[in-house]
Amino acid sequence: MNTTAWASFRRDLHQNPELGFKEHRTAAKIAASLRRIGCSVEEGIAQTGVVGTLVNGPGPMIGLRADMDALPMTEATGKPWTSQIDGVFHGCGHDGHVTCLLATAEHLAKTRAFCGTVVFIFQPAEEGHGGGRVMVEEGLFDRHPCDRIYGFHNMPLLPLGTAAVKSGPMMASFDELRVTFHGEAGHAAAPHLARDPVLAAADCAVALSRSPARRVDPHAPSVLSVTQIHGGTTHNVIPAEAWLGGTVRALSAEARQILEEEVTRISQAIAAQHGVECSVVYDRRFPVLVNEPEATAALRAAAGQALGPNALMDDFRPLLAAEDFAFMLAACPGAYILLGQGDDTHHAMVHNPGYDFNDQLIPLAVNVLSAAVSQGL
Ligand SMILES: [Zn+2]
Numbered sequence: 001m002n003t004t005a006w007a008s009f010r011r012d013l014h015q016n017p018e019l020g021f022k023e024h025r026t027a028a029k030i031a032a033s034l035r036r037i038g039c040s041v042e043e044g045i046a047q048t049g050v051v052g053t054l055v056n057g058p059g060p061m062i063g064l065r066a067d068m069d070a071l072p073m074t075e076a077t078g079k080p081w082t083s084q085i086d087g088v089f090h091g092c093g094h095d096g097h098v099t100c101l102l103a104t105a106e107h108l109a110k111t112r113a114f115c116g117t118v119v120f121i122f123q124p125a126e127e128g129h130g131g132g133r134v135m136v137e138e139g140l141f142d143r144h145p146c147d148r149i150y151g152f153h154n155m156p157l158l159p160l161g162t163a164a165v166k167s168g169p170m171m172a173s174f175d176e177l178r179v180t181f182h183g184e185a186g187h188a189a190a191p192h193l194a195r196d197p198v199l200a201a202a203d204c205a206v207a208l209s210r211s212p213a214r215r216v217d218p219h220a221p222s223v224l225s226v227t228q229i230h231g232g233t234t235h236n237v238i239p240a241e242a243w244l245g246g247t248v249r250a251l252s253a254e255a256r257q258i259l260e261e262e263v264t265r266i267s268q269a270i271a272a273q274h275g276v277e278c279s280v281v282y283d284r285r286f287p288v289l290v291n292e293p294e295a296t297a298a299l300r301a302a303a304g305q306a307l308g309p310n311a312l313m314d315d316f317r318p319l320l321a322a323e324d325f326a327f328m329l330a331a332c333p334g335a336y337i338l339l340g341q342g343d344d345t346h347h348a349m350v351h352n353p354g355y356d357f358n359d360q361l362i363p364l365a366v367n368v369l370s371a372a373v374s375q376g377l
């Protein structure tokens, strides 16, 4: 495989990042590469998603998925291939994921070291917009009924050449909450004549933040972070309204359910205590990402074969970050692996302005994904 050529391909994507559901240039490059490689190609699924198919006789249908979108943030790597688009940056390495999956397609098309069908799934809008859900809703697995799917993500916290994959929950669910308190405006010097929504919001932020520690089983990791509070316009007026917003993450459906109920219960109790009204919006976004046991065993074997027997980092704990590959895993058995990319020059975490995908990961990812396909089910 021509690693240098694929590294330049990746750097071109990096210079031309595109946000979720707007990955038109990226999609066109993916489709052109898949056709050159000899895949049949389906475009326009979930707007900018692309699916390539490679057949080698009878056998299982195995899906491999990469995400395509960039983040709305400004790059500070100082690399020669720095983003040319203001405020848009491949800060999560999806430029690298696209490249790894295309290089895998090229490798498998050349070696034919598999039986059956490989489906290369290029998914738009992973960064909070649920492109994975839209692909499933638009019939991805009806048209490509995969027996198994694999997903992957680079991980700067793990050294290059290592990997982490576990059976069961691997990434958290992700929900958004917004609680609005409706009171009565008044003079700040006469709070008894007003009904203060600001103090209610402040109390609620404290109570919500500590609810996981007292309501959820300590063995079931979860977190509730209040990340914004808004209300008021000046120092001497109690406003009529204040709101807070935040996010809930959990590694089990039970913990998620408890916290959803707690948000409403606590907000209403605090509103009553302050004599104000409240309205709660709880938006369920991504489910828990759960690795299926047999697919996980297969992916572990593939990673061990490709990276060496000591490459699997079994002390790596599941992340409370979310990943919309969870929607695909809810529809089709499979597993998701983190591939280490950390070295002396790639230590910045994803979503950091100094982050860059490590091109040395490309051949390693190709070997892991190809081994996973080659061994069948
Ligand atoms: Zn990300």
Ligand SMILES: [Zn+2]
Pocket: 067, 092, 093, 094, 126, 153, 350
């Ligand atoms: Zn990502």
